[in-house]
Amino acid sequence: MEAVDPVIFRLAIFVLAVFVGYYVVWSVTPALHTPLMAVTNAISSVIIVGALLAATATAGGGGEAAAAAAGEGGGAGFSRLLGFIAIILASVNIFGGFLVTQRMLAMYKKKER
Amino acid sequence: MSANLAALLYLGSGILFIMALRGLSSPETARQGNFFGMAGMAIAIVTTLLAVNLDFLSIVLIIGGVAIGGVAGAVIAKRIPMTAMPQLVAAFHSLVGLAAVLVAAAALYAPEAFHIAGPLGNLKTLSLLELALGTAIGAITFSGSVIAFAKLNGNMSGAPILLPARHLINIGLGVFIVIMIAFLMASGGDAKLAFWLITITAFIVGVTLIIPIGGADMPVVVSMLNSYSGWAAAALGFTLENTALLVTGALVGSSGAILSYIMCKGMNRSFISVILGGFGETGDAAADAGPQGTAKQGSAEDAAFVMKNAGKVIIVPGYGMAVAQAQHALKEMADILKEEGVDVAYAIHPVAGRMPGHMNVLLAEAQVPYDEVFELEDINSDFSNADVAFVIGANDVTNPAAEDDPSSPIYGMPVLQVWKARTVFFVKRSLGSGYAGVENPLFFRDNTMMLLGDAKKMAESIVKSLE
Numbered sequence: 001m002e003a004v005d006p007v008i009f010r011l012a013i014f015v016l017a018v019f020v021g022y023y024v025v026w027s028v029t030p031a032l033h034t035p036l037m038a039v040t041n042a043i044s045s046v047i048i049v050g051a052l053l054a055a056t057a058t059a060g061g062g063g064e065a066a067a068a069a070a071g072e073g074g075g076a077g078f079s080r081l082l083g084f085i086a087i088i089l090a091s092v093n094i095f096g097g098f099l100v101t102q103r104m105l106a107m108y109k110k111k112e113r
Numbered sequence: 114m115s116a117n118l119a120a121l122l123y124l125g126s127g128i129l130f131i132m133a134l135r136g137l138s139s140p141e142t143a144r145q146g147n148f149f150g151m152a153g154m155a156i157a158i159v160t161t162l163l164a165v166n167l168d169f170l171s172i173v174l175i176i177g178g179v180a181i182g183g184v185a186g187a188v189i190a191k192r193i194p195m196t197a198m199p200q201l202v203a204a205f206h207s208l209v210g211l212a213a214v215l216v217a218a219a220a221l222y223a224p225e226a227f228h229i230a231g232p233l234g235n236l237k238t239l240s241l242l243e244l245a246l247g248t249a250i251g252a253i254t255f256s257g258s259v260i261a262f263a264k265l266n267g268n269m270s271g272a273p274i275l276l277p278a279r280h281l282i283n284i285g286l287g288v289f290i291v292i293m294i295a296f297l298m299a300s301g302g303d304a305k306l307a308f309w310l311i312t313i314t315a316f317i318v319g320v321t322l323i324i325p326i327g328g329a330d331m332p333v334v335v336s337m338l339n340s341y342s343g344w345a346a347a348a349l350g351f352t353l354e355n356t357a358l359l360v361t362g363a364l365v366g367s368s369g370a371i372l373s374y375i376m377c378k379g380m381n382r383s384f385i386s387v388i389l390g391g392f393g394e395t396g397d398a399a400a401d402a403g404p405q406g407t408a409k410q411g412s413a414e415d416a417a418f419v420m421k422n423a424g425k426v427i428i429v430p431g432y433g434m435a436v437a438q439a440q441h442a443l444k445e446m447a448d449i450l451k452e453e454g455v456d457v458a459y460a461i462h463p464v465a466g467r468m469p470g471h472m473n474v475l476l477a478e479a480q481v482p483y484d485e486v487f488e489l490e491d492i493n494s495d496f497s498n499a500d501v502a503f504v505i506g507a508n509d510v511t512n513p514a515a516e517d518d519p520s521s522p523i524y525g526m527p528v529l530q531v532w533k534a535r536t537v538f539f540v541k542r543s544l545g546s547g548y549a550g551v552e553n554p555l556f557f558r559d560n561t562m563m564l565l566g567d568a569k570k571m572a573e574s575i576v577k578s579l580e
Contacts, residue, residue, distance in 0.1 A: 032470060057219070093205050098154070109483065
């Protein structure tokens with residue numbers, strides 16, 4: 001049998017994470033559904049990882065052949081621009097999302113007895 | 114840093130994100146959960162920065178980008194009023210969607226930066242599929258969220274906008290996207306135009322998908338877009354071969370899907386029927402045909418007198434409370450009643466308001482203890498023991514027709530059985546019908562008293578009468 005393509009491992013991680021998400025989210029109390037949306041928003045901004053890679057693209061990053069095949073030659077510069085904008089957008093979400101979640105959660109208080 | 118170590122750290126940050134959501138199972142652990150989320154994000158960012166080659170320009174771009182975005186995000190988070198939370202969440206979704214589009218484009222133009230280029234600098238066919246899906250879902254999330262924001266924020270009417278042959282248009286656009294994805298994959302990534310056509314078409318789909326959906330269906334839409342932003346992130350997680358992104362995308366995707374399901378169940382409607390839109394378009398006709406009767410009107414003094422002498426009062430808030438920002442006045446009223454020895458509880462319908470958990474956040478903002486606030490299943494049987502059901506700004510979620518009139522458009526929807534209480538007070542601006550033009554027969558019952566007026570002013574005058 002030939003070796004398993006690494007894509008299959010990623011697919012496995014993904015599918016298992018969907019199941020984990022399913023059970024974890026069902027256990028979230030309905031009173032906290034709004035903070036849940038805010039915090040999922042914040043964590044989905046981990047897409048900033050891709051934005052950081054884009055912002056650090058260099059023309060010769062993958063060797064001469066790669067740079068040439070990337071086409072216009074301006075690929076790296078364009079990638080940096082896209083990365084920069086994506087970093088801004090994702091940062092708004094990361095800071096905004098976590099802070100607004102924190103602000104909301106701070107309001108949930110128990111009865112004083 | 115070695116690639117293996119980086120992969121393990123990304124896994125760690127994925128686990129911290131799981132713990133962040135796990136914390137939300139109770140308000141006591143939720144704050145700690147939020148810190149886990151922040152830690153996971155910090156680990157993911159630092160790991161990436163240690164793995165890339167930083168030159169001067171990229172350092173400037175990164176620090177500049179984080180500073181601009183971070184300050185903007187922090188200021189928004191601090192200043193936003195709690196009543197604006199639904200539109201804020203919609204706006205945040207749109208940013209995730211757009212970021213996904215930009216990252217997908219960057220991966221297409223500079224694959225070597227993402228370590229996904231083949232020996233000739235070409236992208237693998239599978240990578241092309243992943244980033245095409247990432248940009249398509251991201252673009253739908255972006256434009257759909259912009260429309261949802263405009264509807265929630267009042268920049269746009271909440272009424273459904275129905276294009277002629279809208280289902281055909283959507284199907285046509287969808288087919289076009291699929292063809293372009295196939296074209297992009299066949300070209301080995303050289304057909305940059307196909308990529309942009311996918312993106313632009315998906316932007317249009319986001320608009321045509323959301324405009325026919327009415328304001329009261331927004332809880333489903335916001336949850337659905339939440340889910341989409343997750344799937345877009347997951348698609349790019351495959352492209353970038355990044356575990357943190359994969360796990361997060363899966364978590365967020367399933368979270369939004371579950372919330373959509375809960376909201377649909379709360380309205381007894383199928384997800385498909387909500388997405389197809391147009392609910393309530395025949396509202397006017399239904400309202401005219403509805404049974405008219407005479408409703409008893411009461412004053413704030415009447416309500417104050419009855420509630421002061423009650424043993425148990427259950428408050429049912431709805432979107433009207435959010436619009437009038439009546440939660441603080443309501444809390445004041447409840448406090449006085451409690452001092453008088455009245456047992457006060459709050460009953461929340463799953464689709465009350467414009468997003469999941471909307472009412473809970475507003476009550477928490479007014480410092481209502483969360484253990485006085487109950488979900489539908491937990492409190493519905495208590496209405497028969499209650500002396501007063503105080504409905505403020507809600508309508509359809511209390512409509513008995515949902516239980517006993519099979520011809521009603523909302524038949525089968527779970528409702529709060531407020532009519533079982535000895536007296537029902539309805540704080541409402543008018544006797545008008547609710548969403549979808551459904552008449553509420555409760556208004557005309559003997560034990561119902563209508564308190565017509567703005568929710569906040571009414572709550573304030575009741576407070577005055579109680580004092």
